[in-house]
Amino acid sequence: MATYDLLIVGAGVSGTALLHLAARYTDIGRIAILDKYAAPARVNSLASNNSQTLHCGDIETNYTLDKALKVQRAARMVLNYALQQPDVDHLVFKYPKMVLGVGEKECAQLRARFETFGPHYPNLRVLEKKDIARVEPTVAVRDGRLRTEEIVALGSTDEYTAVDYEALARSFVRNAQRAKGKDIEVLYNQQVRHIRVEQDRFLVETQDAGFQCRALVVAAGGHSLKLAHDLGYGLHYSCLPVAGSYYFTPQVLNGKVYTVQNDKLPFAAVHGDPDVQIPGKTRFGPTALMLPVLERYNFRTFPDWLRVFRFDHNVAAVLWDLMKVPDIRNYMAKNMLYEVPVLRKALFLEEVRKIVPDIRFRDLQFARKVGGIRPQLIDKIHRKLLLGEAKLDTGIGAIFNMTPSPGGTACLENAELDLRLVAKHLGATIDEEAFRRELLEGDHAHGSEDFTGRVLAGGDAA
Numbered sequence: 001m002a003t004y005d006l007l008i009v010g011a012g013v014s015g016t017a018l019l020h021l022a023a024r025y026t027d028i029g030r031i032a033i034l035d036k037y038a039a040p041a042r043v044n045s046l047a048s049n050n051s052q053t054l055h056c057g058d059i060e061t062n063y064t065l066d067k068a069l070k071v072q073r074a075a076r077m078v079l080n081y082a083l084q085q086p087d088v089d090h091l092v093f094k095y096p097k098m099v100l101g102v103g104e105k106e107c108a109q110l111r112a113r114f115e116t117f118g119p120h121y122p123n124l125r126v127l128e129k130k131d132i133a134r135v136e137p138t139v140a141v142r143d144g145r146l147r148t149e150e151i152v153a154l155g156s157t158d159e160y161t162a163v164d165y166e167a168l169a170r171s172f173v174r175n176a177q178r179a180k181g182k183d184i185e186v187l188y189n190q191q192v193r194h195i196r197v198e199q200d201r202f203l204v205e206t207q208d209a210g211f212q213c214r215a216l217v218v219a220a221g222g223h224s225l226k227l228a229h230d231l232g233y234g235l236h237y238s239c240l241p242v243a244g245s246y247y248f249t250p251q252v253l254n255g256k257v258y259t260v261q262n263d264k265l266p267f268a269a270v271h272g273d274p275d276v277q278i279p280g281k282t283r284f285g286p287t288a289l290m291l292p293v294l295e296r297y298n299f300r301t302f303p304d305w306l307r308v309f310r311f312d313h314n315v316a317a318v319l320w321d322l323m324k325v326p327d328i329r330n331y332m333a334k335n336m337l338y339e340v341p342v343l344r345k346a347l348f349l350e351e352v353r354k355i356v357p358d359i360r361f362r363d364l365q366f367a368r369k370v371g372g373i374r375p376q377l378i379d380k381i382h383r384k385l386l387l388g389e390a391k392l393d394t395g396i397g398a399i400f401n402m403t404p405s406p407g408g409t410a411c412l413e414n415a416e417l418d419l420r421l422v423a424k425h426l427g428a429t430i431d432e433e434a435f436r437r438e439l440l441e442g443d444h445a446h447g448s449e450d451f452t453g454r455v456l457a458g459g460d461a462a
C-alpha cells in the first residue's frame with residue numbers, strides 16, 4: 001500500500017494550493033493528492049462554476065471591515081503567487097470593479113462605507129454618476145440619458161479583480177510537480193470511499209486502491225463533511241447546498257459591477273461580471289437555490305447529501321428561523337422561480353435592470369451547466385447557518401475543509417492554516433522566510449505590478 005507523509009483529498013483550488021505550499025515551503029518528503037475526476041478543478045473551482053472574483057473586501061457590502069481585511073490578505077497571497085508565474089495572463093485579470101448604490105438609502109450607505117473602508121483601500125474611489133458613466137456607460141444611462149434616480153458607486157479601475165481558479169489549480173499542481181527533492185504524486189480518477197484510523201496512520205480507500213498517510217487534509221467541498229462524518233467527526237454539522245445559476249448577455253459591462261447587499265439575506269446580491277474564458281459576454285448572477293445534491297448537475301450525489309444533511313430538530317429550527325424572515329422567504333421563492341424556463345428570464349431581467357437599465361428580454365440567456373454549489377454548513381449546537389469557509393481539525397492529523405465563497409480567494413490562506421497544522425503534526429519545518437517573501441510580500445521576479453497596481457523594483461518604472 002502506497003504510504004505518504006501528507007495525503008490531500010480533492011484537487012480543486014483548495015487542495016492544490018496546499019499541495020503547492022507543502023511542496024515548495026516545507027521539508028515534507030512524500031506528498032500525494034487524489035481526485036475522483038481526471039483533471040484538477042472540475043467541480044466548484046471550474047472557471048464556469050464560480051464568479052471568478054478575487055474578493056478584496058472593498059466592494060462586498062456583506063463583509064464587515066474585519067472580514068474585508070482578512071479577505072484582502074488572502075487575495076494578496078493569490079495575486080502575489082500569480083504575478084510570479086510565467087503564465088500570469090491566464091491566471092489573473094484586470095477589470096474595473098464597483099459596487100453600485102441605487103436610491104437614497106443605498107447611496108448613503110455606500111458613502112458611509114467609504115469613510116470606514118477608504119483608508120484601507122487606497123485605490124477605492126467614490127464614483128458619482130458621471131464617473132460611473134465613464135467607466136460603465138450602460139450602468140449610468142437609461143434611454144440614452146443619465147439615469148434620473150440617485151446612483152453612486154465605490155470602485156477602482158486599475159486592479160486585478162478576476163481569477164481563473166481552474167487555471168490557478170492547474171498551475172499549483174504543475175509547480176508542485178517541479179519541486180526538487182520531493183516525491184509528489186498526483187492521482188486522478190480516485191474516488192475516496194472510506195477513511196479509517198489505524199494507530200498513528202490514516203487508511204484511505206478509493207474504488208480500486210488503498211493509501212496510508214501520517215497527515216490527511218480533505219478539501220472535497222461538501223464531500224469533506226461526508227468523509228468527516230464517516231470518521232466520526234463534525235457530526236454536529238449539517239450541509240445546506242446552495243446552487244448558483246447565471247445568465248449571459250452580450251458584453252454590456254467593461255468590468256465587475258456588484259450591487260448593495262440586503263443585510264437580511266445570507267447570500268451575496270446579484271452582480272455582473274466579464275467571463276474570463278468567454279470574451280464578448282457579460283455574466284449576471286449567481287442566484288441562490290437550495291438543492292439536495294453535493295455537486296451541481298450530478299444527481300448521483302443526492303445520497304451523499306442525504307447522509308450529510310442529518311435532518312433533526314436543530315436543522316429544522318435553523319431552516320425555520322430563515323423562513324420566518326419575509327425577505328429571506330421571498331428571496332428563496334424568487335430563486336426557485338429563476339429556474340423555471342421562460343418565467344426565469346422575465347424575473348431575472350428585473351435584477352439585471354438594476355445594474356443595466358436598458359437591458360432587453362432578448363439579451364438574456366440562461367447559462368446552461370454554469371454555476372456550482374456553495375456547501376453552507378449548519379451548526380446544530382448553536383443553531384446557526386455558517387457563512388464562509390469551515391474547517392474541522394480533528395487534532396489527530398486529519399483536517400476537513402468545506403469551502404463556499406470566497407473559498408477561491410481564500411485558497412492560499414486556507415492552505416496556510418492547514419500547512420501549519422500539518423507541519424506541527426509531522427514535526428516538519430516551514431521555510432518561513434521564503435513563504436513571507438514570496439506570498440505575503442510578493443517578491444515578483446519579473447518586476448510585475450503589485451496588488452495596488454504599482455510597479456515593483458526591477459520592473460520598468462511607469
Ligand SMILES: Cc1cc2nc3c(=O)[nH]c(=O)nc-3n(C[C@H](O)[C@H](O)[C@H](O)COP(=O)(O)OP(=O)(O)OC[C@H]3O[C@@H](n4cnc5c(N)ncnc54)[C@H](O)[C@@H]3O)c2cc1C
Nearest residue numbers: 010012013014036044045050051053192220244407408409
Ligand atoms: C456560484 C458560486 C460562485 C462563486 N464565486 C466565487 C468568487 O467569485 N470568488 C471566490 O473566491 N470564490 C467563489 N466561489 C467559491 C469557490 O468557487 C469555492 O470556494 C472554491 O472553488 C472551492 O474550492 P475547493 O477546492 O475547496 O472545492 P472544489 O473546487 O469543489 O474541489 C473539490 C474537489 O474534491 C474532489 N472530490 C470530492 N469528493 C471526492 C472524493 N470522495 N474523492 C476524491 N475526490 C473528491 C472533487 O472532484 C473536486 O475536484 C463561488 C462558488 C459558487 C458555487
